[in-house]
Amino acid sequence: MSGTRTRAAAREGRARGGTLRSVLAAPTWPGSVERPVRQRQVGVDYDTAWSRSPAARLARAVIVDNVTRPFVHLVASPRVVGRELLEPLRGPVIFAANHSSHLDTAIVLSCLPSRFRHHAVVAAASDYFFDRRWKGDLWSLTLGTIPMERTRVNRRSADLAAALIDDGWSLVIFPEGGRTEDGWGQEFRGGAAYLAKRCDVPVVPVHLHGVRPILPKGGSRLRPGDVAVRFGAPLRPHGAGDSTARDEDARRFSARIAHAVAALADEAETDWWSARRRAADGSTPDPRGPDVAAWRRGWTLPDSRRTRPPGTREEPSAPW
Amino acid sequence: MSPRPGFVLEVDRSTPATMFWHGEGFRLERLPVGSRVVYPPEPLAALADPEAAIRDALEHPVGDSEPLSALLRPGMRLTIAFDDVSLPLPPMRPPDARQRVIEAVLDAAATAGVDDVVLIAALALHRRMTDDELRHALGSRVFDAFAPHGLLLQHDAEDPSGVVHLGMTDQGEDVEINRRAAESDLLVYVNINLVAMDGGHKSVATGLASYKSIRHHHNVKTMQQSRSFMDRHRSELHTSNWRMGRLIADAGVKVFQIETTLNLDTFPSQFKFLQKREWEWSLKDRAGFQATRAALDRTPPAMARQIFSSIRSPHALTSVQAGEVEAVHDLTLGNVHRQQLVEVSGQADVLTMGLPYICPYNVNSIMNPILVACLGLGYFFNLYRGRPLVREGGVCIISHPTPWAFNPVHHPSYIDFFEQVLAETSDPLEIEAKYEQSFATDPWYVHLYRTSHAYHGVHPFYMWYWCAHALQHLGQVIIVGGDRAAVRRLGFKPASSLADALEMAEDVVGRDPSITHLHAPPLFLADVT
Amino acid sequence: MKEIVVERSVARFAAARAVALVAGSGNGISVGPLRLADRDPRDLPGPEWVRMQPLLSGICGSDLATVDGASSRYFEPIVSFPFVLGHEVVGVVEADGGARYVLEPVLGCLARGIDPPCAACAAGRKGACERIAYGHLRPGLQTGFCADTGGGWSEGLVAHRSQLHRVPDDMSDDAAVVVEPVACAVHAALLGAVVPGERAVVLGSGTLGLATVAALRHHSLPASLVAVAKHPVQRELASALGADAVVAPGELERAVRRITGSLALPRSGAPTRLTGGADVVFDCVGTAQSIASSLDVVRPGGRIVLVGMPGTVRVDLAPLWQREVTLVGAYAYGSEPTSDGPRSTFDLSFELVAAARLERLVSARYPLERYEEAVRHAAHAGRRGAVKVVFDLRRSGRASWRSAAGTTRPTAAPAASAPEGAHDARADASATAPARKEPAGRRRPAKTTTEPVEAHE
Known part of the structure; x- marks a missing residue:
């Protein structure tokens, strides 16, 4: 008899507890009904169109001016050199910067003149900033990021970027494809040059100096410091329109962009005049550092790119 | 004024109380009149460049x-x-x-x-x-x-x-x-x-x-x-x-x-009294000593250890030599001796010493009982050239709290050595024959040594062997102010005060023994004639 | 005839449990279901039954669980109220001219008049009897838990002839009273089936634990035998009875790891679990903690023999599952397979008690009237330097034949006046400590209570 009662109670309990559960848990799919394949909406496939709606642009403008910029000034106190070079520019521009820290995007955006700042998108690694829906939502709202594959020119993302540039948006891009591991620069990839040629817009070389000590790759703690942001003279691709020479030219143009950023780096370490002279005679130091053993690369790394010692680490757990 | 060499004081009635190191703390002890206290030399000048x-x-x-x-x-x-x-x-x-x-x-x-x-x-x-x-x-x-x-x-x-x-x-x-x-x-x-x-x-x-x-x-x-x-x-x-x-x-x-x-400039300015002779303590030194001691009395041991671990010594370079090993080392020895040698004449019946909070094997760690034994009987006892500071059959009195405490990350094999080996015997030869091999090859210790931050499984044995010369030479070892169970496990005698320890020592070396106190650190090398 | 009766009273059991939880084991006795009663001798239940007058009667861990109201409710259908506690009994049967017997308390088919007996009883495995609640007796797994038989904490009980084992004339009462618990240990040790070269661990150094150590030493050849003991007297005895290493509870994992050369798996906020471990663990405690500890130190594929009586426990069995550990209970005794064919566990126990001089486990004797004090002493036996606490029911009239047997220990003072005999065993053990004089500089630790003497004999 007690067994009957228990079973009855169990049945009833299931029905009662089931109300909440039926709301929270998705219904099970009948085995006999075929399940449609769901579209992957993250990574390169994340659709950022919503983030360029007037409402989202307004929200972003408020965030960038009232949160991002004050924050950047607090931790990085950026000093901007060469902003006057941006004066004559009208219409969309591609900003190509070196990359050593997560802060780079916020710093570049903060230092752009407002006509670019509020009408710019940032090419961001699709595998890092768009691997989850919420991350895509967050970054495209606050920084105006669009997904871009690091390693190759993805058709979809290139088309999107080109369309946006054609539509009047400026693009902030880090041609190195990722943050530096050891403080030295990395090879420039061709995306910026390709887009500049395809859309026939100028590329502004940008160099960020002193960001790595604040928050290096793998760092978890902000150590406020001073950053210098240098804008170089805008570069335009030579001989646009010749489709046969296009690939070759894009590569050469990319090298020219890299060289311009290297000259800015040289200027940051020394002074404008000696950097110009070295640029002129082709002896600008390679920001990628010497091609020697890893320890000597580390040994010769300028102090401005060194990270500061981390805090005390945790001891390993005791075996007893 | 050039730095003064080491000094052997003979205690008289107007000698102030002598400072003894006592782990993460200090004791002030009145040594019997006639006792000798060996003080280290003052720090030599540092290299200018x-x-x-x-x-x-x-x-x-x-x-x-x-x-x-x-x-x-x-x-x-x-x-x-x-x-x-x-x-x-x-x-x-x-x-x-x-x-x-x-x-x-x-x-x-x-x-x-x-x-x-x-x-x-x-x-x-x-x-x-x-x-x-x-x-x-x-x-x-x-x-x-x-x-x-x-x-x-x-x-x-x-x-x-x-x-x-x-x-x-x-x-x-x-x-x-x-x-x-x-x-x-x-x-x-x-x-x-x-x-x-x-x-x-x-x-x-x-x-x-x-x-x-x-x-x-x-x-x-x-x-x-x-x-x-x-x-x-x-x-x-x-x-x-x-x-x-x-x-x-x-x-x-x-x-x-x-x-x-x-050089022997071992302690930072707030602890300078640690390397001064007690009768030369200034008002600042006396206040510093009393304040430090009072604060340490109220500090939990773990925190006291942290405070002491954060001490950074102002040690300065006195010489650099490079080249072929033996030629270099001869020069080095000369330079070490120039700073550290102190002449002491004759051996004593009783050697007293206060052990500090640190030895070579517990940097950023706990000075466990085995390390106490090693620092006292291994290192301090051996700080001599010629003859030991204490005669054969004499007594060594050590001041240290000797807590029954181990750092399990750094000293896992020490725990087992203490719990299992010393529980059975404290004879170095017997320990070596019976246990060394199994500890040295224990795969768990090997694993921890290689991947974590653990001393090798055989290391506690070496600590004990380090004491072997002293154990053979001495008639008795007494630890003042130590954890009784831990001191007994080491095979030593616990005493609650230096006076009691001296009474106990008299049972071994006879009435009115001669006493030498090793006032270290700073470390020095006694040249005993 | 006086006896200590346990009555069915839910309220008093609950009160005892509450007090025991708050004030500690043994303290529930004053509010619990026990009372000292006076009654006429019981009727004999059948033809093969005789009256027995206990001489000594031990206090067992399971008795303490009853006193504390902590027994598992599992036992409800296999006990019958009111019962008299006490199943570790040596007594005399006047019908046999005062011969001394040890009682084998299990009430199997034979005692219950069930014919034919169940398969287990037929095979001599009385502990596994399937009829313990049936037959002409009321339910009761053992004498001491059955309303019809009485129990050892009394001046008289009734026993079936099949329950009686004659005590050899040269065996003292002290030795005889531990034969029953030692039989449990012998059974457990043999159930553990330690083959030569295996490593065994014995958790707990009460009577059962110490007897298990002795039994393992006597009946098998473990490569190493680690005993866990908290208190100095237990440590001395465990070592004297043949443990290779005696460790404190907190040192067990490290000791087993060292001896077995295994690695360890660090766990935050819990003792370390070993990757390997001992082949067999004898848990002579039976708490959640001791079972968990056993699981921590047993090797994959190893065995845990549960010797101490557990109740409802909360234990993580994931390691049991993942490491394919065998967990086996060892309750009582009966017949053991030996190389000479099956032998009665009690016979083996008599041999072991004599060979290992286990009479030294008896450390304190109390008269029945002081049962509350006795139970409290037993509950804290280890801490108070005792192992087995017994009731002494000998009347002065019997002293003559005991001394005639010439085996009563000369140190044993008249028990009623000297429950402090608790310290006898310890005095004996330390008397054997070597008073060695050793060369200077290589002294052994001073022998004191904090540094228990290893009295190898």
């Missing part, structure tokens, strides 16, 4: 050696080995001597275009250093250039492919050292010679060796025949290492030895 002195030593080596720059060439394999966290004590205020020397060596290597450079912490069977400790020893510039690329290594005596057997000495001792070091075109060893036992051939032959090699000199017989191991010419430990070192040289390993000596 250490960087220049280092560069000069590298370019003007002693013995049969070319200047460092002449030994460096592109394409060569260069290995730089350095002393581990056990030196110096307390850890130096930055920049550490190793950092200064290694930066100079690396600048020379970079200039010469040497690509293949590896740094190795010469751990022997000590625990691996933490990143923070490595960074402290080497400085950020060196650490950041090497550590991220896996070029900053710590010697792994248990890596079967990481050591190489170079041969046997004429006494049948295996010589097995770090493979990378042995197969380099040049091995630069950077020493800190805090006391006379450090350096010489012991650097490479022990610091970079494996258990198979170290066991030939780290054993009871050798230690009992090292009188003392601070006196290189009367130390069987060193004789064995010298044989091995010569074999290493004969095997074609080119060693460029760099030795540095430090």
